[in-house]
Each structure stands twice: as C-alpha cells, then as structure tokens.
Amino acid sequence: MTIVSDKPDVSEEAPKGDPSPSKASAAVKTRPGALAESGSPLVRPDAAAHLSDEQVAELGRELDAIKDDILAKRGASDAAYIRRVIKVQRGLEITGRATLLVSKHKAAWVAGTAMLSFAKILENMELGHNILHGQWDWMRDPDIHSTTWDWDFVTPTRSWQHTHNDLHHRWTNVVGKDNDIGYNLLRMDPSQEWKPFNLGNPLYNAILAPVFEWGIALYDLELPDYKEGKKSKEAMTRDLKALGLKALKQFTKDYAATPAVAMLTGSGKQALYGTLTANAVRNVWAHAIIFCGHFPDGTDTFTEEMVEGETRGDWYVRQMIGSANISGSKFMHLMSGNLSHQIEHHLFPDLPSNRYAEVAPKVQEICKRYGLPYTTGPLLKQVGSTWAKVFKLALPPKKA
Amino acid sequence: MIRLRKLARAASLLTTPLAPEDILSLFNPVFSARQLRGVVTKVVPETADSATIFFRPGRGWQAHLAGQWARIGVELDGVRHWRSYSLSAPAGQDPAITVSDMGAVSGALVRGTKPGDVLFLAPPQGDFVLPEHPRPLLMLTAGSGITPVMSMIRTLVPHRPDSDVVLIHTARTAADAIFREELAELADQFPNFRVTHWFTGGHGRLDFTSASDLDRLCPDWRQRAAYACGPEGFLDDAETLWEAEAAEAPEAPSAVEGSLTIERFSTKLAGGEGHDGGLVTFEASDREVEADGDTPLLDVGEDAGILMPSGCRMGICHSCLIPLRAGHVRDLRTDEVHGEPGQLIQTCVSAAAGPVNLDL
Numbered sequence: 224m225t226i227v228s229d230k231p232d233v234s235e236e237a238p239k240g241d242p243s244p245s246k247a248s249a250a251v252k253t254r255p256g257a258l259a260e261s262g263s264p265l266v267r268p269d270a271a272a273h274l275s276d277e278q279v280a281e282l283g284r285e286l287d288a289i290k291d292d293i294l295a296k297r298g299a300s301d302a303a304y305i306r307r308v309i310k311v312q313r314g315l316e317i318t319g320r321a322t323l324l325v326s327k328h329k330a331a332w333v334a335g336t337a338m339l340s341f342a343k344i345l346e347n348m349e350l351g352h353n354i355l356h357g358q359w360d361w362m363r364d365p366d367i368h369s370t371t372w373d374w375d376f377v378t379p380t381r382s383w384q385h386t387h388n389d390l391h392h393r394w395t396n397v398v399g400k401d402n403d404i405g406y407n408l409l410r411m412d413p414s415q416e417w418k419p420f421n422l423g424n425p426l427y428n429a430i431l432a433p434v435f436e437w438g439i440a441l442y443d444l445e446l447p448d449y450k451e452g453k454k455s456k457e458a459m460t461r462d463l464k465a466l467g468l469k470a471l472k473q474f475t476k477d478y479a480a481t482p483a484v485a486m487l488t489g490s491g492k493q494a495l496y497g498t499l500t501a502n503a504v505r506n507v508w509a510h511a512i513i514f515c516g517h518f519p520d521g522t523d524t525f526t527e528e529m530v531e532g533e534t535r536g537d538w539y540v541r542q543m544i545g546s547a548n549i550s551g552s553k554f555m556h557l558m559s560g561n562l563s564h565q566i567e568h569h570l571f572p573d574l575p576s577n578r579y580a581e582v583a584p585k586v587q588e589i590c591k592r593y594g595l596p597y598t599t600g601p602l603l604k605q606v607g608s609t610w611a612k613v614f615k616l617a618l619p620p621k622k623a
Numbered sequence: 624m625i626r627l628r629k630l631a632r633a634a635s636l637l638t639t640p641l642a643p644e645d646i647l648s649l650f651n652p653v654f655s656a657r658q659l660r661g662v663v664t665k666v667v668p669e670t671a672d673s674a675t676i677f678f679r680p681g682r683g684w685q686a687h688l689a690g691q692w693a694r695i696g697v698e699l700d701g702v703r704h705w706r707s708y709s710l711s712a713p714a715g716q717d718p719a720i721t722v723s724d725m726g727a728v729s730g731a732l733v734r735g736t737k738p739g740d741v742l743f744l745a746p747p748q749g750d751f752v753l754p755e756h757p758r759p760l761l762m763l764t765a766g767s768g769i770t771p772v773m774s775m776i777r778t779l780v781p782h783r784p785d786s787d788v789v790l791i792h793t794a795r796t797a798a799d800a801i802f803r804e805e806l807a808e809l810a811d812q813f814p815n816f817r818v819t820h821w822f823t824g825g826h827g828r829l830d831f832t833s834a835s836d837l838d839r840l841c842p843d844w845r846q847r848a849a850y851a852c853g854p855e856g857f858l859d860d861a862e863t864l865w866e867a868e869a870a871e872a873p874e875a876p877s878a879v880e881g882s883l884t885i886e887r888f889s890t891k892l893a894g895g896e897g898h899d900g901g902l903v904t905f906e907a908s909d910r911e912v913e914a915d916g917d918t919p920l921l922d923v924g925e926d927a928g929i930l931m932p933s934g935c936r937m938g939i940c941h942s943c944l945i946p947l948r949a950g951h952v953r954d955l956r957t958d959e960v961h962g963e964p965g966q967l968i969q970t971c972v973s974a975a976a977g978p979v980n981l982d983l
Contacts, residue, residue: 297701298700298702299701300701302698302701302702357928362701363925365657365658366657370930375640472636476636484637
C-alpha cells in the first residue's frame with residue numbers, strides 16, 4: 224500500500240486548456256495560512272519599518288485572538304441577523320417593484336424607485352458581497368451560502384469570487400498583482416506608469432460610476448490576462464457565456480419584464496426609468512464605497528518585494544495599512560455592506576459582517592499601540608480624497 | 624401542475640437571480656427553491672426524554688411507507704445539523720418523528736421544538752418496510768428502536784385485524800417504554816396482536832445466546848417473518864441467533880419464513896485510535912482543512928462550512944458519496960485504507976489517510 228505524501232497533482236484530469244479548478248487554484252491557493260512561518264518580507268513597508276519580526280509576530284497573534292473570540296461567539300443571533308436583512312431586502316424589493324407598476328403617478332415613481340434603489344444596495348453589499356465571501360457558510364444553510372448565492376449584479380458570481388476573493392484579498396494593493404488598483408482602467412497609484420491615455424482619468428471614472436456593475440463584469444473577464452496568453456481561450460469562452468446569460472436575465476428583468484407588466488397600467492416608460500435609476504443609484508453608491516476602501520489618502524500600496532517571504536503578521540499589517548474605513552452611523556455601515564469597516568473586512572474577510580463594528584475598536588487600539596496608521600474619515604471626505612487622487616494621477620509625474 | 628410550472632417560469636423573469644419560491648418564503652416558511660421544509664404542527668411528549676414531533680411538509684415530500692426514515696435538519700446555535708429519524712406515524716397520515724434525547728441534536732429536538740418551528744427535510748427512504756403479502760410477524764425492538772415498528776403496527780393492526788403480529792419490546796423500565804399505553808390498548812382491541820414488554824432494569828438483557836428466551840416468549844418465532852430494530856449489540860446478537868438457527872435447520876427456510884430484517888441506528892467506527900490524518904482539499908469549494916485520521920470527512924467538511932451531501936451518517940445509505948480526486952482514505956468501520964482517483968467515497972465513514980483531494 225502506498226500513501227501519497229505530496230500534494231497530488233490532479234492537473235491531468237482537468238479538461239485540457241482549462242485553468243480551473245485545479246491548476247489555477249493551485250497557483251493562487253497561497254492563502255494567509257500558507258504564509259511563511261517566521262522571518263520577514265524582503266522589504267517591510269515604510270509605515271511598518273519600525274517593527275521587529277517579533278513585534279509583527281505578536282501583532283499577528285493578537286489579531287488571531289480577536290478572530291477566535293468572534294468565532295467562539297458566532298451563533299444563533301448572527302444567523303437571525305442575516306435572515307432579517309434578507310427579509311427586509313426582499314420586502315423592499317417586491318414593494319418597490321410593485322409600486323413602480325403604477326409609476327405614472329409621480330409619488331409612486333419616487334417611492335418605488337427609492338425602495339428599489341435601497342433594496343439593490345442592500346442586496347449588492349450587505350448580502351451579495353458578504354455571502355459570496357463565505358461569511359455565512361458556517362450556518363450550512365444552502366439558501367445562504369457562497370457556493371449557491373447569486374446576486375442582482377451582472378457579473379457572474381464565480382468570476383467575481385476569483386478576481387475579488389482570491390486575487391484582490393490575497394494580494395491587496397500589491398502593484399502588479401492586485402488589479403483592483405485602477406481596475407485596468409484608471410491610474411490610481413503613482414508607481415503605475417503614466418501614459419497619455421491617463422489624462423482621461425476623471426472622465427473615465429465619472430463614466431464608470433453609474434455603470435459600475437458593467438465595469439466590474441468586464442474587469443472580471445480578465446481581458447489583459449487573455450491577451451497575454453495567461454488565460455486560455457476555453458476559459459474565456461466559458462466566462463463570456465456565463466456573463467452573456469447572466470446579463471440577458473438581468474437586462475430582461477429590469478428593462479423588459481418589469482416595464483412590460485407596468486404597461487398594463489400605462490406606466491411602462493416610467494417603470495423603465497425607475498429601474499434604470501435604481502440601478503444607477505446602486506452603481507454610483509457601490510462605486511463610491513468601494514473606491515473609499517483602498518484609494519483615500521493614508522492608504523499604502525506595496526511592491527512585490529514587500530510580499531516576498533511575508534508572514535501572517537506582515538499580511539495582517541499590509542491589510543491594515545492598505546485599507547481605509549468610513550466613519551458614520553449604523554445605517555451608513557449597513558448600506559455600505561459594512562465595507563465602511565474595510566480594514567476589519569480585509570483582516571477577517573470571512574467573519575460575518577455584523578461583527579466588524581465590534582472588532583473595530585480592538586483593531587484601532589492595536590494599530591495605535593504598534594504605531595501603525597488606521598485610516599478613517601467621514602464619507603464625503605473619503606470620496607473627495609479618492610477623486611483628488613483620480614485627478615492628480617491623470618497628470619504625468621513631476622520631473623524631480 | 625404544468626400551468627403552475629409555466630407561471631413559475633414567467634414569474635422568475637421578474638425575480639431572477641432569485642426563484643419565485645424565495646419571494647413566497649417571505650409569506651410561508653415552507654417555500655424554498657433549494658431545501659424541502661416542514662412546519663411543526665404539534666409536539667407530544669412520550670416519556671421523560673422522548674417526544675413525537677408532527678409536521679406539515681412542503682412541496683416535494685413523498686408520502687412515507689411504514690417503517691421508513693427521513694433526514695431532518697435542525698439548527699443549533701445558527702448551524703444546521705442533519706440526523707436521520709424513523710417516522711412513527713402510520714403510512715397515509717401526516718408525518719411525525721419520535722425522537723429520544725441521546726445527543727445535542729436529538730436533545731434540542733425533544734426539548735426545544737414548538738409548533739410553528741421550521742424543520743429541514745429530505746424525502747423518506749429505507750427498505751425496513753412491511754412485507755407485501757400478509758404473514759405472521761415478529762417484531763423485536765429495544766429502546767427507541769420501537770419507532771419504525773410503531774409506524775408498521777399503527778398501519779397494519781387496525782386495518783387488518785386478522786394480521787398475526789407479536790411485538791417484543793425491551794426498555795430499561797416501564798417509564799422508559801415509549802408508546803406503552805397505546806400498545807396495550809391495541810393489544811386489548813385486536814386479539815391477534817400480542818405485546819410483551821421486557822424491562823432490562825428488572826430482568827436483565829433479553830438473551831439471544833440461546834433460543835430459550837424467544838422460545839418462551841414466542842414459541843413459533845421460527846415460522847414468523849422477523850423485524851428487529853435497536854442498538855448495535857441487540858441487533859448483532861439477534862443476527863447471530865438467526866444465522867445459527869438457519870445453519871441448524873434441516874432444510875433451508877423459505878425466503879420469507881424465518882427471515883430477519885433489521886434496521887440499524889449506528890455503526891461502530893474504528894475512530895479514536897490516533898491515526899495520521901492529512902490536508903483535505905475540497906477542490907470545487909477551493910478550501911483546505913487539516914484533518915486528523917479519526918474524524919469522518921463529512922464532519923471535516925461540515926465544520927469548514929462546506930455544503931456536504933449527507934444521509935444516514937453510518938455508512939449504509941450512500942447519500943454522502945463524493946468523488947475522490949487524489950489521495951487515500953481510511954474506512955472507519957474496517958480500518959482499510961483505500962483510494963483510487965474517481966472512486967466515490969462514503970464521507971460519513973471515511974477519514975483522511977494522508978492528504979486527500981475531494982471533488983466538491
């Protein structure tokens with residue numbers, strides 16, 4: 224009897240040319256758990272340069288303890304929370320959509336569009352984003368699970384989970400590895416080479432905001448990887464098919480089926496404007512919140528040397544100094560899908576979102592004690608800061 | 624039916640990516656696009672630590688045969704747990720399970736269930752069912768092993784008063800004997816139905832090492848089709864006795880006469896011996912978990928939040944099969960280490976023997 228001691232290579236069984244699931248995931252599977260056991264990265268980021276290896280290791284242990292504390296407490300009240308949000312969201316969505324059916328009355332249009340906008344924001348952020356992260360997988364409820372959930376957003380969940388959960392969260396803010404820095408469209412870091420194309424930075428961003436979901440869908444196709452031959456034709460065809468099907472269903476629901484039913488009351492055109500507006504509102508909001516996560520002043524980006532030999536503690540440090548929070552009311556946190564706790568989310572991407580607020584003061588205290596920045600600010604200030612960067616980086620770097 | 628399906632498809636144009644059921648579940652909890660559910664209608668205490676739970680299942684449930692079991696999902700502190708329970712209600716009536724408090728899940732069911740609660744369900748299954756044609760029967764049950772047999776008795780006895788049924792039920796004390804009063808009433812009413820309660824607290828265990836106890840309680844037991852349900856040891860002993868009788872019999876007994884059908888609750892696993900485990904990779908779920916060599920892969924996956932298919936949790940129903948991609952597993956019943964790529968693994972009775980990749 225032989226016992227296989229190495230990690231078995233199963234690539235032979237994968238369909239030819241198909242990078243998933245085994246081969247591609249083997250490459251990106253280097254999760255926090257598989258980080259270096261000890262030591263330090265080749266270069267430690269400036270903001271953390273004053274910390275010794277031992278201090279970074281201790282910081283890692285403290286953050287692990289915070290996570291373990293939540294894992295021990297997680298239970299029935301959390302399950303009740305996510306089910307409550309789902310109920311409220313679905314109630315808002317069907318009421319909003321029903322109200323739009325009589326939207327030739329102006330008040331009905333305003334109320335219906337507002338309800339549908341709120342519903343779409345909740346659905347996208349507190350539900351979709353977080354459930355697709357696996358934050359609620361521990362419940363083992365097939366109705367609320369990262370492998371079964373689908374969202375009211377054009378990009379297919381599998382594609383998004385790959386670029387977001389695997390690539391962005393693993394390589395947060397590492398220039399050249401995390402394409403979320405500008406989404407292959409904007410120049411969002413001074414170390415990205417300036418090209419004349421970048422003069423349009425503010426224009427592209429203004430156009431992107433109201434159609435953000437389509438931008439993300441396009442981004443998730445990983446066209447640059449395909450052009451460079453890193454993504455196979457088969458994988459591309461598969462992703463395009465998935466996107467086409469999803470986009471068709473989304474388009475039909477909002478821009479054909481809902482207005483068609485509303486035509487029965489003579490509100491067809493108004494209902495169409497209503498769903499268009501609701502999608503645009505959700506897109507602009509999601510765009511704003513997501514840009515506030517890693518682009519405001521005070522967030523760092525990193526070089527590939529900084530992740531070479533990274534330990535768990537260093538990984539935590541990078542998540543903290545590469546992310547920014549948004550301060551505000553409980554309602555704002557809910558509407559942002561708790562991405563206003565971006566720092567905590569990046570430290571613990573699969574902890575249930577309703578627990579981030581509880582964790583935040585502890586994380587902030589740790590940052591203070593270790594002399595690390597903890598970037599946060601009100602929404603308008605953070606949005607202003609990201610736009611300032613969009614404008615500034617449109618221009619070529621000043622010659623020294 | 625067909626029109627309903629068309630309507631559902633039309634409605635899904637408006638609800639995508641949700642199914643119409645996801646919206647309907649706002650109004651009635653038995654609706655779900657993915658998971659069969661039931662609403663508890665009544666909870667009846669049976670003994671100090673057992674209760675019968677009646678429920679109204681949603682669409683997709685099939686009527687049960689007397690003696691069958693169903694998987695029931697219960698939430699403990701927000702986490703879904705699945706266990707199999709025999710249905711105690713007679714065939715043709717609303718389903719009910721009779722549960723004895725023997726662990727965290729059954730304890731929560733017995734003590735924490737109230738009308739209106741939602742149970743998660745899988746359709747009834749199992750072939751521990753009544754024979755197709757009438758014949759004299761012997762039922763041997765111990766403890767909560769009475770549940771599937773109770774369904775058979777309730778189905779058969781009142782509707783076929785001529786049916787000849789002997790029930791020998793063993794329990795620790797009279798107070799622990801589930802359905803005692805109802806059984807006594809049935810025996811009064813139907814002379815062809817005879818019940819013997821055997822209390823191990825007073826008499827010790829029913830002795831299957833020789834035929835003498837059975838000869839005394841039911842002299843013609845060799846001519847009856849026998850059904851047995853109870854703990855592992857009870858069933859093993861009964862099986863040994865029937866095998867010995869078959870070997871001694873001058874001529875081979877006919878397929879039905881003198882046959883023994885058994886229903887097991889649990890299987891002895893060879894766990895807890897400190898075998899080496901390994902890294903378990905759930906490939907499609909893209910998750911890796913370090914597992915020891917004594918924990919079933921089913922538990923390993925569930926603890927990692929993966930939606931594992933599951934069934935009886937004792938290696939008999941094959942509902943939990945997952946294709947092995949690479950590595951070896953140890954069968955916790957036999958200790959045998961095996962594994963071929965593509966082989967379907969029973970995760971409920973298999974543990975990691977070194978690194979394992981599963982196609983889930």
